[in-house]
Amino acid sequence: MKNYKISIIGGTDGLGKWFAKYLRxxxxxxxxxxxxxxxxxxxxxxxxxxxTNNNIEAAKEGDIVIIAVPINVTERVIKEVAPHVREGCLLMDITSIKEIPSKTMEEYAKEGVTVIPTHPMFGPSTPSLMRQxxxxxxxxxxxxSEWFRKVKxxxxxxxxxxxxxKPEExxxxxxxxxxxxxxxxxxxxATLKELGVNIKESRKYASPIYxxxxxxxxRIIGQNPYLYADIQMHNPQIKHIHETFISQCNLIKSIVEKKDREGFVKLMKEAAKxxxxxxxxxxxxxxxxVFALTKEMEKLSKMKGKEVGLKHIYSGNVHYGILKDVDGDxxxxxxxxxxxxxxxxxxxVMEEEELKKWKNENLPKYYRDISILFKKEVNENIILDLLKNKFDIEIIDVYEGEKIEEGFKSITFRIYAFENVEEKEKEFLKIIENIGGRRRFK
Structure with missing residues (x-):
């Protein structure tokens, strides 16, 4: 597949650009x-x-030609480029309606061109095709066709x-x-807008479902309104669906106006059935x-004063530091x-191991070697295990002998930190003093 040239008509924005990046x-x-x-x-x-801004030249060059323009111009663009796709090549579209593009591609493509109408059920913020x-x-x-097998x-x-x-289905x-x-x-x-509801204020009194x-x-109204308009206006099945929805809204409105409690219950039970x-x-x-909405906030509230890693869900950029406050928004x-x-x-919020991995891969690491005197009978491995809960640390030397006072041994620890290694050293020494150790060199 990688030997084929791919031309994406309308590949500078939206899902067309997403596929251009992914396939490149x-x-x-x-x-x-x-x-x-x-x-x-x-x-x-x-x-x-x-x-290139020449659709026809791109169509002539491509082994695979993908139509990725807005729905309202898809039919026109197919008519423009389909006749120029070479025999033995593949013509696709990635619009969210299929009847009209399918018929148009079949009609305008040359004999010998394979047509595979396609609808990716995801948006351009998706990281990959995995599980899509x-x-x-x-x-x-x-x-x-062989093309169908290769694409699938x-x-x-x-x-x-x-x-x-099938396209109709x-x-x-x-x-x-x-x-x-x-x-x-x-x-x-639109109803909340007409009612003059202050959305931010209403969330103070909101149930989780609200x-x-x-x-x-x-999420929906904050996206491309032209795309959503085209989905409503170019799918031939929409008219019947709208009429059915509005008739049910009117039915429920009538039941409520009549205070027909049993009628309301009956309608709701039938829908549940x-x-x-x-x-x-x-x-x-x-x-x-609902649990997910509250869990992360509870988790953050318990982490105040501690280091946290926060990953942006769209860009993937990571921010980390000491958590000072959380106010809901x-x-x-x-x-x-x-x-x-x-x-x-x-x-x-990044999990502890995820943040640790990110820091190891993205930040410079510093270290400080500190020699500590402990009594001979102290097991340095037990001390190390205790300290590992608090520090990124290892033992690099254990020494007994000349210049070490009788009954003691020197254990040299190496403490690693991505920043503020001096602060880590102070914290380390404070703990050491409380468990009977003392610094060998000052």
Missing amino acids: NKGFDVTVTGRDIAKGKSVEKELGVKF VVILTPSEKHMK DFLEKEGARVIII HDRIMGVVQGLTHFAYISLG ELMIYIIG HFGNEAKRGVSYSDKA YIIIEKNGKEIKLSTSNVM
């Missing part, structure tokens, strides 16, 4: 196209790919879960999974989500006398 890092020869030449040149330099769902919707003819094998070797369905399911979900949560966000809802609404065991799973998984750490304020929603 896997060793592929990647060309990206885009309308904005300045942005294209920037992406070319950033990712080490080739940029990728949906393929090829026709029977193209499913039998590549995705599965990268850890993706591949699902193969895909759009029906996505109309619910994406269309209904987005429609409902965007409607909730807080989860606010986070999900924020339809869910079956998924209702119980919903309780379990939402409990986990922000975490404040102190590093080299300076305070750093980080949003709790953007960082995760």
